[in-house]
Amino acid sequence: xxxxxxxxxxxxxxxxxxxxxxxxxxxxxxxxxxxxxxxxxxxxxxxxxxxxxxxxxxxxxxxxxxxxxxxxxxxxxxxxxxxxxxxxxxxxxxxxxxxxxxxxxxxxxxxxxxxxxxxxxxxxxxxxxxxxxxxxxxxxxxxxxxxxxxxxxxxxxxxxxxxxxxxxxxxxxxxxxxxxxxxxxxxxxxxxxxxxxxxxxxxxxxxxxxxxxxxxxxxxxxxxxxxxxxxxxxxxxxxxxxxxxxxxxxxxxxxxxxxxxxxxxxxxxxxxxxxxxxxxxxxxxxxxxxxxxxxxxxxxxxxxxxxxxxxxxxxxxxxxxxxxxxxxxxxxxxxxxxxxxxxxxxxxxxxxxxxxxxxxxxxxxxxxxxxxxxxxxxxxxxxxxxxxxxxxxxxxxxxxxxxxxxxxxxxxxxxxxxxxxxxxxxxxxxxxxxxxxxxxxxxxxxxxxxxxxxxxxxxxxxxxxxx
Numbered sequence: 065x066x067x068x069x070x071x072x073x074x075x076x077x078x079x080x081x082x083x084x085x086x087x088x089x090x091x092x093x094x095x096x097x098x099x100x101x102x103x104x105x106x107x108x109x110x111x112x113x114x115x116x117x118x119x120x121x122x123x124x125x126x127x128x129x130x131x132x133x134x135x136x137x138x139x140x141x142x143x144x145x146x147x148x149x150x151x152x153x154x155x156x157x158x159x160x161x162x163x164x165x166x167x168x169x170x171x172x173x174x175x176x177x178x179x180x181x182x183x184x185x186x187x188x189x190x191x192x193x194x195x196x197x198x199x200x201x202x203x204x205x206x207x208x209x210x211x212x213x214x215x216x217x218x219x220x221x222x223x224x225x226x227x228x229x230x231x232x233x234x235x236x237x238x239x240x241x242x243x244x245x246x247x248x249x250x251x252x253x254x255x256x257x258x259x260x261x262x263x264x265x266x267x268x269x270x271x272x273x274x275x276x277x278x279x280x281x282x283x284x285x286x287x288x289x290x291x292x293x294x295x296x297x298x299x300x301x302x303x304x305x306x307x308x309x310x311x312x313x314x315x316x317x318x319x320x321x322x323x324x325x326x327x328x329x330x331x332x333x334x335x336x337x338x339x340x341x342x343x344x345x346x347x348x349x350x351x352x353x354x355x356x357x358x359x360x361x362x363x364x365x366x367x368x369x370x371x372x373x374x375x376x377x378x379x380x381x382x383x384x385x386x387x388x389x390x391x392x393x394x395x396x397x398x399x400x401x402x403x404x405x406x407x408x409x410x411x412x413x414x415x416x417x418x419x420x421x422x423x424x425x426x427x428x429x430x431x432x433x434x435x436x437x438x439x440x441x442x443x444x445x446x447x448x449x450x451x452x453x454x455x456x457x458x459x460x461x462x463x464x465x466x467x468x469x470x471x472x473x474x475x476x477x478x479x480x481x482x483x484x485x486x487x488x489x490x491x492x493x494x495x496x497x498x499x500x501x502x503x504x505x506x507x508x509x510x511x512x513x514x515x516x517x518x519x520x521x522x523x524x525x526x527x528x529x530x531x
Contacts, residue, residue, distance in 0.1 A: 129155070134174055137163060151175060151249055172246040173203050176239045179222070181254040185293045185343040186231060188257055191223040192239045201243040210235045211253065231344050232261035260292030263340035263347035266321075271336050271356035272369040273527065274324060274390050280356050283322040283386035284338045287347065295319055297341040299349075302334045307352060310337070322386055333357045366395060366526040374521040378403060381511040384525045389470040389504055391527030396464045396508070401518035410513045411462065413446045415476070415505045422500045446478060446497040469505040476505060 081092050091097040099105065102113070103122055114123035129146035130138065137147055141158035149156050149163075154171035156163040165171040179191030190208040208224040209216045212235070217226040229235060235257055238250040264287035271280045282300055300323050301310040313325050328334060335352040359367065372382050387394070402409050414423075423446050462482035468474055476499040499505075510523065 153246065153249075173241040173243055173248045175249045175251045176206060176241050178237070178239055178251040178254045181235075181237050181257050183229075183235075183257040183259055183292070185260045186229045187225055187227040188229060188235060188237065188259075189223045189225055190237045190239060190254060192251065193222065195241060195248070201245055203241045203243050205242050206239055207242065207247075208237050208239050209250070210237055229259045231259055234258045258292065260342065260344050262344050263287050263291040263295055263342050264289040265348040266298070266338045266340055266350045269336055269338055269350050269353040270370060270386070271325075271334070271353050272386075272388060273356075273358065273367040274388050276390065277330055278326060278328045278358055280325045280328060280334065280336070280358060281322060281386070281388045282325055282336045282338070282353070284350060286321055287340050290340070291342050291344060291347065293342040293344060295340045295342050298323065299339045299341060299346055300325060300336060301338075301349065302328070302336050303352075304329070304332050304334050307335060328358045330358050366528050367391070368524065369394075369527050370525045372523045374517045374519055376519050378516040378518060379521070380516050381509055382517065382521075382523045383507060383509045384523075385507045387469075387506050387508070387525070388527065389506070391470070391529060392468070393528040394466040394469045394505070394508075395526040395528060396462075396466070396510075397524045397526065398462045398464075398510070398522070399459060400461075400512075400521040400523075401459045402512050402521075403515040403518055409515060411460075411482075412511045412513050414509050414511075415499055415501075416503060416507055418499075418501065424498055424500070446499065466505065466508075472502050472504055474502065475500050 091100050103120060105122075108122040111122040111124050113120050115121075129148055130136075131148040131150060133151045134149055137149070137156075138145060138158075141147075141163075143158055143160040145158045146166075147156045147158070147163065148154075149165075149171070151174050152165065152171040155166040157166055174195035176195055177193040179193065181188055181190045183189070188208075188210070192206065192208075194203060194206070205218050205220055206222070206224060207216055207218045208226050210226060210229065212233075213230070215226060215228055217224050219225070224239065226237065236253040236255070238253055240250050241248040266284040266287050268285040269282065270284070271282045273279070274281050280302075282302075284298075286295070297314060297318060298321070300313045302313060302325060303310045313323070313327075325336070333355045334357070335355055337349045337352045339349040340347045354371075359365070369388070370384050372384070374382070384396075398411065400411070460482060462480055464478055464480040467477050467479070469476055478497045478499075480496075508525070
C-alpha cells in the first residue's frame with residue numbers, strides 16, 4: 065500500500081525489470097545483467113578486464129614463461145621473455161640476440177644425436193653426434209644405455225662400445241651427454257640390433273681313409289648360419305660304440321671344413337660328428353656320419369673312401385668331393401640304372417671344376433661279330449660306363465681306374481671295363497681316356513648323358529695304397 069501511495073503521491077511508475085533510465089539494467093537474470101554491463105565476452109576467454117581510467121577492455125595476461133625443448137623456443141621472442149628449456153633443464157632469457165641460462169651454477173648439455181648401432185658377438189658399437197649446444201660447461205663424457213637390461217658404458221667420444229650383452233637378444237640404445245653441471249636428456253633410441261648366438265649344425269659329414277694307419281679324413285659342409293659371429297673352429301667327435309659316448313678331437317683354431325683325425329684303432333668301426341664354434345660357444349653337433357673302419361696299411365690294397373647310394377627321388381648327378389691326396393691311384397665302381405627309355409645313355413665324367421676341352425677317350429664295344437670302335441678328341445667329358453641301349457629295365461656296371469690322380473706333373477689316365485645285364489648283343493665295352501691337365505684330382509662328377517640315375521644306383525670310390 066505504501067508503494068501505491070508512493071506512486072500516487074510522487075507520480076512514479078515502478079517498472080519490472082527496472083530500466084536503465086530508472087537506475088536498473090533492464091535485465092531479468094544475473095548472466096544477462098553481467099553481459100549488459102561488460103564488454104562483449106565472445107572470443108575473450110581467459111582474459112581479464114583492464115581500464116585506462118575511462119574505458120574498460122579485455123586484456124590477455126602474458127604467461128610468466130613457456131616451457132619445452134630447445135626446438136620449442138619462441139620463434140619471435142621479445143627481450144626479457146623467459147623460457148624453461150627441458151632439454152637443458154634450465155631457465156633461459158632472451159637478451160634480444162641470444163638465449164642465456166639463468167641457473168646460477170650452469171646448465172647441462174642438449175641430448176646427442178644417435179647413429180646406427182652395430183653388433184659383434186655380444187658387444188654393441190653405438191655411434192652418435194655430440195650436441196653443438198653443450199650447456200655452460202664442456203662435455204666430459206657420453207653414456208650409452210641398452211634397452212632391455214639397462215646395460216651402460218661410457219666414452220669421451222663416439223662410438224661407445226657396450227659389452228656384456230645377452231646372446232640372441234634384440235637391443236636398442238640411447239646416449240646422454242654429461243658436463244660439470246649434470247647429464248642431458250637421453251637421445252632418441254637407436255635401431256634394433258640382435259646379438260649373436262652359437263652357430264648352426266654342420267651337415268654332410270663323411271669319413272674316409274688317408275692311407276695312414278689309425279687315421280680318418282673327416283669332411284663336412286659348413287652350417288647355413290654362423291649365429292651372427294664368425295666361426296673360429298670346428299669340434300670333431302668320434303665314437304666307437306654307435307654314439308653311446310664321444311671323444312673330442314679338434315685342431316684348435318682351424319676353420320677348414322675337413323680334419324684328419326688321428327689315434328684311431330685299426331679294425332674298429334667309428335662314426336663322426338662335427339660342431340661349429342664361434343665367440344659365443346660351441347653350436348649343435350651334426351648328424352653322425354656313416355661308419356668308417358681304419359684298416360692296416362697294406363700296400364696295394366683298395367681302401368673304400370666314399371659310397372653314394374641314389375635315393376627314391378633319383379639323381380641327376382653324383383659327385384665325390386674332398387678326395388684325399390694320399391693314395392697312388394683311385395678306382396670307381398658303379399652299378400647303375402637310368403630313367404630314360406628313348407636314347408642310348410652313357411656315363412659322362414668330369415674332374416674338379418673343369419668345364420671341358422681337356423678330355424679325350426677311346427671306346428671299344430663288343431657286340432657279337434661286329435666290333436665297334438669310337439674315339440673322341442677335346443670332348444667335354446670322359447665316358448666311364450656301359451652304353452645303356454634305351455632300356456630303363458636294364459642295369460649297367462663299370463669299374464674305372466684313375467692312375468696317378470694326385471700327380472701334378474702328368475696328365476691323368478683312365479681305364480674302364482663296363483657292361484650291362486641285357487641278354488642281347490652289345491653292352492660290354494672297354495674305355496681308355498685322359499684328362500690333359502696337371503692339376504691333382506680333388507673331385508669327380510658323374511652325369512648320365514640322358515635322364516637321371518634310378519633309385520638304388522650305387523657309386524663307390526676306392527683308393528689304392530702305394531707300395
